[in-house]
Amino acid sequence: MDFLNGITLISNYILIPGLTYGSQLALGALGITIVYSVLRFSNFAHGEFMSFGAMSSILLCWLFLSLEINLNPLPTAIIVLPFAIIITIFYCILVDKIIFKFYRQQNSKSVINLIVSIGVMFFTGGLIRFIIGPGDKNFFDGERFILKAKTFKNYTGLSEGLALKTTQGITIVLSIILVILLFWFLNKTKTGKSMRAYSDNKELALLSGINPEKVVLITWIITGTLACVAGTLYGLDKSYKPFTYLHLVLPIFSAAIVGGVGNPVGAIIGGFVISFSELIVTFAYKKIFFYFLPNYLVPDGLLQILSTDYKIAISFIILVLVLLIRPTGIYKGKII
Amino acid sequence: MYLLFGENITCGYGSVDILFNCDVGVNEGEISSIVGPNGAGKSTAMKALFGLLPIKQGKIILDGEDITNMPPRQRVLKGMGFVPQTNNIFPSLTVEENLEMGAFVEQHDCTKMLEYIYELFPVLKDKQFQLAGELSGGQRQQVAVGRALMTKPKVLMLDEPSAGVSPIIMEGLFNKVTEIANQGTAVLMVEQNAKQALKISNLGFVLNQGKNLFTDTGNSLLENKEVRQAFLGG
Amino acid sequence: MKNRSRIQILYFLMAIILLAVGIFQSWNVALTIFNLCLISSIMTLGINVQWGNAGIVNFGVMGFAALGGLANIIISMPPTSNAWETGGNFIVIGLLIFVLSIIFSVFMFKRVNFNKRIKYLISFLIIFVGYFIMRLMVDSPIEQIEAIEPAKTGYLGGFNLPVIISWPVGGLLAAFAAFIIGKISLGLRSDYLAIATLGISEIIIYILKNEDWLSRGVKNVNGLPRPVPYEIELQSREWVLETANILKIPLPEVSSIIVKLSYSVLFLLVLLVILYLLQIAVKSPWGRMMRAIRDNEVSANAMGKDIKKRHLQVFIIGSAIVGIAGAMLTTLDGQFTPVSYQPLRYTFLIWIMVIVGGSGNNFGSIIGAFLIWFFWIQSEPLGLWLLSFITSHISDTNLIKSHLLENAAHIRLMFMGIILLVTLRFAPKGLIPEVKR
Structure with missing residues (x-):
């Protein structure tokens, strides 16, 4: 019994939250990695793109709710997601055409592109706050739990x-679907392969007749x-605040770099x-020991490696x- | 009449000219080699023919059509294949994907061409699902040539195919080149190993300092005393 | 001498703008902006040494500035009574043990010949053990120190020295941090370096936010001593009363202007000294070598220049300058608030200043700092004005109008983005380009 209790404890406080947050980070990191491998720069605006996606979802949610379209017990955000994705894609392409394209044609150094992306980050951040305001927005509706404690x-x-x-369940399921789709696209379709080829060897890709603008x-x-889904899921799970997405960029970059940029x-x-490192390092192990060790061996104190205050800092340390x-x-x- | 002919070409990088009124070409189903010392402009000639460098003077004709101002992508469609000297594969794609990318511009199915390539280079068949970056130097060259052949080009252009591979592999590679030419694809190549290249070539172009020095059949160039002394090491 | 006339015109323009604010808005506001412009321009000088001259991307401005701020506490605050006795020594010894364990593990890693994996494992274990010993020593003293009147102190306090000493000390702290950070990350390519420095600066802020025994964390340290007199003091002085009488300005305003002016003088002095030193450095063989490395690392390497060492030097110097500016900023604020350190305001805004002003030109960096800071402050009213103008024909009860006006403040982020993007596109060398030498 104690053993099962211990397992449950770990699942509840480490496994499920870790899978959820990990999926959100993974989707974000995928976005950064793909921009890096094809366009060869670190896109600091990606956090704001995520925020933009989440904002689009929220606005559409409001619209749908006012039209009394919903998907009870699932959150309305699920229905609006496809539309929000389209809006986000449109914004990304617009930004590329107006801004990034110029530097691509100039063959600018990656560091210049990086600074350009900071300009985009500022602009997008301002635009978002201008449209939706800086405050906290909770756009979750429907059934709160799939399984109650x-x-x-x-x-x-x-x-x-x-x-x-529910948000955790949705996050994990949607992430799995999206990742499978992405890998199917990259590895099985001609266009996906041509994208990988372009990122691998740009000159040869051009010699092979691959159209760079299409890539x-x-x-x-x-x-x-990816940005829209990741941003929406994060906002759905933790409530949306434009400000938080700037701080999400760094853990996402950490994830991309830890895994190997471009992969x-x-x-x-x-x-x-x-x-998982964030959770494992800041978890108070006292209770676990309580279940797994005989009572007289359980030490005093919370047995945290680092206090919870440092949770986000762990990604930087890694x-x-x-x-x-x-x-x-x-x-x-x-x-x- | 040449199948691919660069006529009277002058070009270079920026304001510096490398080639001066150069003629290079290849006949249908034949092999032509461009040889000469370092800095003679051999690779530049290749790039110019494929449209990777703007040409200041002269014209390029493929199968009777003037393609001087055509972008490289268009030339691929018209039946030219190019294997650069370095970075000529996609290292993190599998061998088969590399070949598929060669046929990117083709609309129809490429399985037939794949079979042909695997027949030509049986090693690649065994390694078709391996990453190209994990292959040996000689095998990489085979992938590179295979990729360029995927569009069934009329002319295959090879920029120093034997660079960085051992003599034995080089010999095998040249055998393959002959085989390719026999199957009807003209081959135009630049080579450092002038002797071996000229042996299998129908035509040879000896360049020096961006100018045509000698143009003759491969064998007669090999027998030409002047050429032997100056460029073939006696 | 095209650059010189540019410098003159732009500086003259900036002076007029600030004077206009003084005349039309208020001298207090003008001086507040001016002082922050001065501090920002010192920060930009620090970044410009690194980026403009050596091509190093340092996104850690925020962290170095915060370390400068920390120096204020350590130098100028009075020591908390009993704090050292209750366990300050334990904390210091504990930290030392941790640092020693790191040094030891690095030493071991470099000197011992083993399988690489085993080496990593051993190094990790050494640090881990060091960390636990530190935690054992430090945990309860920290708790005790933080329990000493937590509403007022609850931290170690400082050395009760004149606050102005904290400026050079802030520089030293930042330099020390830069040495470690540089050792870790200067070998990385530019993108990685940017991300690494940004991450490390976040770690610094996290430590300052959470280690209450050191910085009181989110409870802030208020009432830092000043290098200049207090307003109340001034108001009782004879000459201040007279000035107020002659100028016919209310006494409180006169006194606050005097305070701000004294800050301005101090800051200006620091700025001029740093600028002077940097100009000398840039023109020296050292500066030429830095630029040679920046422009062609490979050939500089081939010529036998020790790039890593040079980069470390310039990284330390630039970061120290940022640290000094950070210390000055905290002194000006009179309080240390770790929460206020945001990458947007510190790191990225400073970078916009450098790029807009002109990478590689010190005079450009200064004018960039002035202009951008001015816009950063004034774009809020400017945005409001702009939006009211645009929406002037819409009735006041309109929802869209009220929404727009409500969020007008955020237009300044957009402004900044646009300014940066426009500069990069149409004047990538900035307002005052680098002088070709």
Whole structure:
């Protein structure tokens, strides 16, 4: 019984939150990695693109709710997501045509592109706050839990509860679907292969007759999709605040770098490495020991490696460690 | 009449000219080699023919059609294949994907061409699902040539195919080149190993300092005393 | 001498703008802006040394500025009574043990020949053990220190020295941090370096936010001593009363203007000294070598220049300058608030200043700082004015209008983005381009 309680405790406080946050990070990191591998720059505006996607979802949610279209018990955000994705893609492509394209044609250094993306970040951030305001927006509706802690306790008779929020379930399921679609596209379709070829060897891709503008267009379509879904899921899970997305850029970059920049599989692994490390390092192990060890061995104190205040800082610490030990990341990415 | 003919070409990088009134070409189903010392402008000639460098003077004719101002992508469609000297594969794509990318501009199914390539280079068949970046130097060259052949080009252009591979592999590669030419694809190549290249070539162009020095059949160039002394090491 | 006339025109223009604010708005506002412009321009000088001369992308401005701010606490605040006795020494020793364990593990890693994996494992274990010993030593003293009158102190306090000393000390703190950060990350390519420095600066802020025994964390440290007199003091002085009488300005305003002016003088002095030193450095063989490395790393390497060492030098110098400016900023504020350190305001805004002003030109960086800071402050009213103008024909009860006016403040982020993008597109060298030498 104690053993099962311990397992439940770990699932409830580490496994499920880790999977959820990890999926969100992984989707974000995929966006960054794909822009990097095709366009060869670190896109600091990606966090704001995510925010833009989330904002589009919220606005559409309001519209749909006012029209009394909903999907109870699922949140309305699910129905509006496809439309929000289209809006986000449109914005990404617009930004590319007006801004990034110029520097691509100039063959600018990646660092110039990076600074340009900061300009885009400022502009987009301002635009978002201008449209929707800086405040907190909760746009979750529908059933809150798939599995309530109390139900679980009653059902199993364990003293530890296990809860699964609807947002967590949606996040994990949607992420899996999206990642499968992405990998199918990249590995099985001609266009996807041509994208990989372009990112691998631009000159040869041009010699083979691959149209660079088309590759760039598809890159932004994928990036916009990923950004919108990741942003919406994050906002749905933790409530939307424009401000938080600026701070999300760094954990996402950490995830991308930890996994190996330019490598999609790496981005996903990186996302989970970051999310689980955050939880594992800040988890108070006292209760676990309580279940797994005889009572007289359970030590005093919370047994946290780092206090919860440092949760987000952990992603930066991992980033620094990875840069120190293995700058190419877990999966050998392209060294920036 | 040449199948592919660069006539009277002058070109270079920026304001510096590398080639001066150069003629290079290849006949249908034949092999032509461009040889000469370092800095003679051999690779530049290749790039110019494929449209990777703007031409200041002269014209390029493919199968009777003037293609001087055509972008490279268009030339691929018209039946030209080009294998650059370096970075000529997609290292993180599998061998088969590399070949598929060669046929990117083709609308129809490419399985037939794939079979032909695998027949030509049986090693690649065994490694078709391996990443091209993990192959040996010689195998990479085969992938590179295979990729360029995927569009069934009329002319295949090879920029120093033997660079960086061992003599044995080089010999095998040249055998393949002969085979390709026998199957009806004209081959125009630039080579450092002038002797071996000229042996299998129908035509040879000896360049020096961006100018045509000698143009003759491969064998007669090999026997030409002047050429032997100056460029073939006696 | 096209640049010189440009410099003159732009500086003259800036002076007129500030004077106009003084005349039409208020001298207090003008001086507030001026002081922050001065501090920003010192920060931009620090970044410009790194980016303009050496091509190093340092996105850690925020962290170095915060370290400068921390220096204020350590130098100028009075020591908390009993705090050191209750366990300050333990904390210092604990931290030392942790640092030593890191040094030891690095040393071991470099000197011992083993399988790489085993080496990583051992190094990691050493640090881990060091960390736990530190936690054992530090945890309860920290708790005790933080329990000493938590509403007022609850931290170690400082050395009760004149606050102005904290400026050079802030520079030193930042330089020390830059040394470590540089050792870790200067080998990385530009993009990685940018992300790494940004991440490390976030870590610094997190530490300052959460280590209450050091900085009181989110409870802030208020009432930092000043290098200039207080307004109340001034108001009782004879000459201040007289000035107020002669100028026919209310006494409180006169005194606050005097305070701000004294800050301005101090800041200006620091700015001029740093500018002077940097100009000398840029023109020296050292500066020429830096630019040679920036423009062609490969050939500079081939010529036997020790790029890593040079980069580390310039990284430390630039970061120290930022640290000094950060210390000055906290002194001006009179309080240390870790929460206020945002990458947008510190790191990225400073970068916009450098790019807009002109990378590689110190005079450009200064004017960039002035102009951008001015816009950053004034774009809020400007945005409001612009929107009211646009929506003037819409009735006041209109929802869209009220929404627009409500969110007008955020237009300044858009402004900044547009300014940066327009500069990069149409004048990538900035307002005052680098002088070709």
